[in-house]
Amino acid sequence: MKTTNKKIIIAPLNWGLGHATRCVPIINALLDNNFTPIIASDGNAFNFLRIEFPNLEYIKLPAYNISYHRNLQLGLFLQFPKILKAVKEEKKLINSFIKKNKEIVGVISDNRFGVSSSLVPSVYITHQINVLSGLTTFLTTFFHQKIIKNFDECWIPDTKHSEFSGKLSISKTKITAKFIGVLSRFKKEIFPENIDVLVIISGVEPNRTFLQEKLITAFKNDVRKIVFVLGKVEDEQKEWKSENIIFYNYLLSHELQKIINSSKIVVCRSGYSSIMDLAVLNKKAFFIPTKDQPEQEYLAKFLKESNIAPSCKLEDFKADKLSTIAISKGLSVKETKLNSKLFSLFHGKRKF
Incomplete structure (x- = not known):
């Protein structure tokens, strides 16, 4: 795969492996479109992507260190000061890195709140425009949408009819959102189902x-x-x-x-x-x-x-x-081919 000196930071949240795995097709698409991805994450997400893409450059980000609580919403609320500290640290680290590396033309964050920059176009990936949290859904949704508005675009990994995410990705809020299709690192192959x-x-x-x-x-x-x-x-x-x-x-x-x-x-x-x-x-x-x-x-x-x-x-x-x-009908969707136009945001000049 050909690459140029145009580099894009792609940063998945380390919460399980889901955020990291769905970044795999985006990383491959960036390579196919002559960008050089730089992976930024921590923990298992960081380790997983280093195994998948051993030849790429990596940035170790501060860990959110979110621990599981029996009541997820209460647990996240109690850990908010710790999360906020990590968000501020990663934002400082990312912006410092961009200032030192003139080849960076963009940032793609998968649910990492602090990985955005005023220096280059920034994209946020999420299927949760609405964040369900029971009685506090209004509040969690409000704060998440406020975070999303810090980015230039929000990419939603689903069909335009929200076929798999349902009401999570349906919103009347003014967000520059794009439905980019279902993302998977996998391809359908025919094998005996043994x-x-x-x-x-x-x-x-x-x-x-x-x-x-x-x-x-x-x-x-x-x-x-x-x-x-x-x-x-x-x-x-x-x-x-x-x-x-x-x-x-x-x-x-x-x-x-x-x-x-x-x-x-x-x-x-x-x-x-x-x-x-x-x-x-x-x-x-x-x-x-x-x-x-x-x-x-x-x-x-x-x-x-x-x-x-x-x-x-x-x-x-x-x-x-x-x-x-x-x-049951089973799960089925056509494989998404990420269009090169999706990355047009990164073809302009840096913001400084």
């Missing part, structure tokens, strides 16, 4: 471990071929078998793409990036939303009511619930 059930574990702790333990118990002694991908990015890839289940600690994108394409059914969280991936791969899925995470709970309910995919709470899950998949 895996009966693929379980993909993801999310922040301790919920990631809760999901893992519950589903291992649910599928213990199942006669079908069961595969678990644990979503634990470690120094070494591992594969092992315990009783009837094959385990992987993590898989690289091309490996996970193959194993999903080879599966009849996928069981996972109703995270938005997972939904987009499975839609591109035309898969039947069963979703288990993270408890007290309104976005995932809404998306699971929205897709269930649309008869696209069944779902249930973690405590209610049993392996025989997968039988309800037979009457």
Whole structure:
């Protein structure tokens, strides 16, 4: 792939791996359009992208260090001072970096509030123009939209009819928003579907471990071929078998793409990036939303009511619930080809 001295910082939030994985097609599109991406993040998102793109330049950003709380909204409120401090630090770091590097012509932030700049065009990626939080939805939505307005454009990864994000991406607020299509690092391939059930574990702790333990118990002694991908990015890839289940600690994108394409059914969280991936791969899925995470709970309910995919709470899950998949339509969407016009914002001169 040809690149020029035009560089763009792309910065995904480190919250699970979803923000990082949906940046993969954008990074590839930037390379295809002769830009040089610079990756900026922290934690697992940073480590994941370094494995996927080992030859790119990286910036280590301050960690938000968001810890999970039983009540997500209350937890985020209590951690707000810590988050605000990290946002201010990353904004200072990004602007300092841009001033020292004249080749940078733009910034793309996936839900990192502080990765914007008055020096170059700045883009914010989100499918949540509206942030659901129960009784405080108005407040969380107001503050999020205020953050979005600090950017020149907001890119929404969905079809223009909000086919997969529903009311999360529908708003009458004056935001320079573009629906850019469903984003996935994967491509549909034809393989024999020799895996009966693929379980993909993801999310922040301790919920990631809760999901893992519950589903291992649910599928213990199942006669079908069961595969678990644990979503634990470690120094070494591992594969092992315990009783009837094959385990992987993590898989690289091309490996996970193959194993999903080879599966009849996928069981996972109703995270938005997972939904987009499975839609591109035309898969039947069963979703288990993270408890007290309104976005995932809404998306699971929205897709269930649309008869696209069944779902249930973690405590209610049993392996025989997968039988309800037979009457669902399944997830399906055409692969998005990111148009070069999307990056026209970055072809102008810097703002100073």
